[in-house]
Amino acid sequence: MYSDLQLTEDRPVYIQVKDYLKRLMLKGGLQPNQKLPSTRELSTLMKVSRSTILLAYAELEEEGLIYALKGKGNYVSTLIETQQTNAIHWQLDWTAEVSDYAIQAEQYDLMKHGSGAERGEISFTSIAPDEKLFDLQNVKRAFLDRMSLEGEVLLNYGYAQGYRPLMNYLLHYMENKGVDLAGKDILITNGFTEGFDLVLGALRKKSGKALCENPTHHTAIKNLKLHQFQLTGIHMEPDGLDLKQLEQELAGSAYDLAYLVPSYHNPTGIVTSPAKRTEIIRLMNEYRVPIIEDGFNEELRYSGSHVSPLISSMGKGNGLVYLGSFSKVLFPGLRVGWIIADVALIDYLESMKRARSIHTSTLDQSLLYQYLSNGNFEKYLKRARTEYKRKYELAVHCLKRHLPMCQISGAGGLHLFVQFPPEVRTRELLTACKVKGVTFTPGDTFYLEPGQGLHTMRLGFSRVSDENIRKGIRIIGETVASMM
Amino acid sequence: MYSDLQLTEDRPVYIQVKDYLKRLMLKGGLQPNQKLPSTRELSTLMKVSRSTILLAYAELEEEGLIYALKGKGNYVSTLIETQQTNAIHWQLDWTAEVSDYAIQAEQYDLMKHGSGAERGEISFTSIAPDEKLFDLQNVKRAFLDRMSLEGEVLLNYGYAQGYRPLMNYLLHYMENKGVDLAGKDILITNGFTEGFDLVLGALRKKSGKALCENPTHHTAIKNLKLHQFQLTGIHMEPDGLDLKQLEQELAGSAYDLAYLVPSYHNPTGIVTSPAKRTEIIRLMNEYRVPIIEDGFNEELRYSGSHVSPLISSMGKGNGLVYLGSFSKVLFPGLRVGWIIADVALIDYLESMKRARSIHTSTLDQSLLYQYLSNGNFEKYLKRARTEYKRKYELAVHCLKRHLPMCQISGAGGLHLFVQFPPEVRTRELLTACKVKGVTFTPGDTFYLEPGQGLHTMRLGFSRVSDENIRKGIRIIGETVASMM
Known part of the structure; x- marks a missing residue:
């Protein structure tokens, strides 16, 4: 002792x-x-x-x-x-005590049941930003600036709707994308995911049915399912949704919402064309189906063409709920996202947010605000675009060289989508590649029905070095060749 | 132009x-x-x-x-x-589109429908910490220390369960409170509120009934109601729950959970006696009712006696879910709390957390970790206790002097609970006091049934200056005297 x-x-x-x-x-x-x-x-x-x-x-x-x-x-x-x-050592069997929601959340949890990457592997699974790009000096500067101005305020309780200077900054930012803010308001959330979860919880279930692109963002599929929505997937064409199918589905059944990723769609990387955007809004209005727009990646374009979110084309219309995030372009470790929607809806969402987590970290919000208003965003974005564009072009080049039999899509963002000939099962390919130290996300992960997308893969390149992009894609190519 | x-x-x-x-x-x-x-x-x-x-x-x-x-x-x-x-100006009536959950969240939102304080008023409504106590220098230090060590890691995606160094710190911290960690695990949350919301969502509804103290924390009441639990309140005696009533209720009906605040209870400030703690655990075990323990205030004792959370008396027992937070002692602007519970339950909660907000801000978690492990917590706590204790004693002194007809409870924490003679309606008193620039929280806010606690008030003193404590309580006293 x-x-x-x-x-x-x-x-x-x-x-x-x-x-x-x-x-x-x-x-x-x-x-x-x-x-x-x-x-x-x-x-x-x-x-x-x-x-x-x-x-x-x-x-x-x-x-x-x-x-x-x-x-x-x-x-x-x-x-x-x-x-x-007095310890009683009371034992409960918690597996029998948990709700269906908890059980489903665990079942759909890809971090637990997906094919993760192991240390030392060349991993194309991530679409997180490359932390080597983070400009830590300006982040530190922003923190110290803000702390000096109002440190006490930042560390005490804030407001559920958000930190006012950040809200104003983001409203201005959205206005600059052409959004008509009349009758709309903003709510700060813990990233896109919380925003999406809040909105799904706020919508009244009538038909209990939801529309989305097929394939689509797997976290969105998970959350729609956790909210007990029955999903109808719309096939993706190179310029966006298959409008014929969309109209058929809309005519055939009532829907409570449509979840759409119009720019650099996850996983296909497709940017919906201006013509299709107009038509989508027209149809959703005609059938009164609110749109939830996921703007997650819209800053990451590498070509000259300008991409506005759908909400920019809504004018004073209020049928769209926009979910914004800088997680793919700035720092996802700060959990900050935002919702732009009709004032009446934001009012409900604000109360829900308060009931669930009081408010988003004021420190994160104020740090982000100061970083943005110090003028760092534009500079950082330029640097990030240059870097990701180089990787993007390198990945496209390597794919064309090593996988000439594949269709590649993706016009920006941090990933590409690859369609193999139907005889190539990408789950089998993955197993073979893992042996050689290379991993990617099998595309079926993003499809609504089992058996769909079996010959597709998503290739995230943002956190892979140039050398490993070359090597990894070469290995995938060699592995496919040996399998065919 | x-x-x-x-x-x-x-x-x-x-x-x-x-x-x-x-x-x-x-x-x-x-x-x-x-x-x-x-x-x-x-x-x-x-x-x-x-x-x-x-x-x-x-x-x-x-x-x-x-x-x-x-x-x-x-x-x-x-x-x-x-x-x-192409703007269509599509209009939806969102008030008709929202769920019952959203409507209830708005209805129960005290920030919207409660009696807030106005600028310039002497407000006893807050139980947030006093920001004048925050040691900003050490917070800055902690931030810079951590950023230098692993800035890139902090700004990129983290893990749903939490930031490992903080998790380890808190496990150690709980072990030092006597918690047997065997078979238990931890989840980091966005404060107590998210933790509570996650746990309520994770529990299978069998009877759909929940036990709690009456009165109790109004946010907890709100969230239990939002989760559709039917509440049975147990009357509070000066040393904790009325055990006779508790046993009667347990014998009379099945319950899915009991929500308890055993130390510096909100709003009564009561500390449950050791004997009652033992008996509560025994009864809950006998009737197999899981306990959700809210440890929100347990650090803020002003007398010499040691208070352990209930979970410290559970040994290897797993029937209790502990919700921890430093929001009342450190910085609520950082939204960081934690759950200690059975490993199986934490596993489900982790997946729910991931589905809802991916993870808690890594920046907040790492800043808090570094602040704690720099050894600031003990020093800060000592300073905070000294300051709050002085205010506490001053408030008790003033209450005894100006409201001699009242019963006062509260043995620590950031508030006192005052019971007036039955003929004093504190809502009426509040109206009269507001005219004189003084505001407090009417106690009925914390009771389960309308008509209960009409002659009680909660008096939060943490953010009121000594001078205003004196002045405010004197005004309340004079106002009561003129009403009686």
Whole structure:
């Protein structure tokens, strides 16, 4: 006892001594009313200074865990008694206690059941930004700037709707994309995902049916299913949704919502054409189906053409809910996204947000605001685009060379979508590639029905080095060749 | 046109020029294929340098919004055409589109329908920490320390379960409170509120009934109701729950859960006695009712006696879900809380968390971790306790003096609970006090049934100056006297 104290470097020594003694008491190694060693004695046993022991004892006394008798020394308090003796070791079987929602959330959790990448592999599975691009100096600058201005405010409770300067910045930002803000408002969320979850929870289920692109973002599929929506997928053509099918489905059944990713769609990378955008809005209006627009990637274009979100074409119309995020272009570790929608809907969403998590971290919001308003965004975006464009072009080049039999889509963003000839099953290809240290996301992950997209893959290139893009795609090519 | 450009200080000028022109185009002030002024001309009109205009034009060209004809000048692109002409102004009545959940969330939203404080009032409504206590220097230090160590990691995606160093710190912290961690695990949440919402969503509804203290934390009542639980309130005695009533209710009906705040209960401030804690655990085990323990305030004791959470008395038992938060002692602006529970339950909760918001801000988590492991917590807590204790004692002193007819409860934390003689309706008292610039929370806010707690009030003192504590309580006292 005592001499087995193991010190670590990450905490003050007197606290480690205090914790050591506390645990002894709680685990019964020291009994109520037992005398503790003198400070001198303990100092020798623990090989720490006597003043450290004095500090530790003072802390323990302050916490009521020990008491001092004048001239006699320190004793363990009786207060810890209850805890030691009354443990019942009550056991519940939690697997029988959880809701269907919890069970489904676990079942659909790709981080648990998907094919993750292992260390050392060349992994094309991620579409997160490349952290080497992060300009940490400006992030630090923004933090210090904001903390100096109103540190106390940032660290105390904020408001459910969001941090006002950031809200104003983003409203302005959206206005610059051509959004008519009359009758609309904004809510700050913990990224796209929370925003989507809130909106799905806020919509009244009438038909219980939802439309989406097929394939589409797997997290969106998961969340739509978790909200018990029955999904109808619309086939993707090179310029966006198959409008014939869309109209048929709309005519055939009522839908509560349509979830759409019009720019650099996940996983196909397709940008819906201006003509189709107009037609989609017209149809949704005709059939009164609210659109949930996911603008996740719209900044990451590499060609000269300008892409506006659908909401820019809505004028004063309020039938669209826009979900924004900088997670793919800035820092996803800060969980900040936003919703632009009709004021009446935002009012409900604000109350839901308050009930669920009070508000999004004020620190994250204010840091992001300061970073943006310091003028860093434009510069960073330019740098990120240059870098990702190079990788994008390299990946396209390698794919054309090593997988000449494939169709490639993707006009921007952080990934490409590859369609193999029907005889190539990408799950089998993945198994073979993993052996050679290369991994990607099998495209069927993004399809609504089993058996769809079996010969497709998504290739995320943002976090793969040029060398590994070359090597990885070459290996995929060689592996396919050996399988065919 | 052009000369009405209004510059602000918060963004680079060329971006403001770019945005100005972009908006002109989007709003139809500049038509497709229209020639733009020369850079020299625009420089004069806008009163900014020509190099700024050059930069702005380059940005617009890069975005595909304008095109240059060699030797002729710059022209508006045709790409913006669609947007201007196709707006349908589609209108939906969102109040008819929202779910019952959204409607209830709005109805129960006290920030919208409660009695808030106005500027300049002496407000006893808040139980948030006093931001004057925040040690910003150490927060800055922690941020810079952590950013230097692994800035890139912090800004990119993290894990749903949490930031590992913080998880380890908190596990250790809970172990030091006597928690047996065998078979248990941790999940980091966006504060207590998200944790509670996740747990309520994870529990299978069998009876659909839940037990709680009456009165209790109003956000908890709201969230239990939003999850469609039917609530049975147990009367509070000075040393905790009325055990007779508890046993009667348990014998009379099945319950899916009990939500309990055993230390510095909100709103009564009561600390459940050790004997009652043991008995509560025994009863809940006997009737197989899982406990959700809210440890929100347990650090804020002002007397010498040691308070452990209930979970410390559970040994290897897994029937309790502990929700922790530092929001009342450290910085609520960082939305970080945690759940300690059985590994099987945490596994489900982790997937739910991932589905709803991916993960809690890594920046918040890592900043908090570094702040804690720099050894600031103990020092800060000591300072906060000293400060709050003084305010607490002052408030008790003033209450005894000015409201001698009242019963006061609260042995720690950031608020006191006051029971007036039955003839004093605190809602009426509040109306009268507000006229005199003093506000508090009427106690009925915290009760389950209308008509309960009509003669009670919660008095939060953490953010009120000593002078205003004296003045505010004196005014309440005078107002009661004039009403009686």
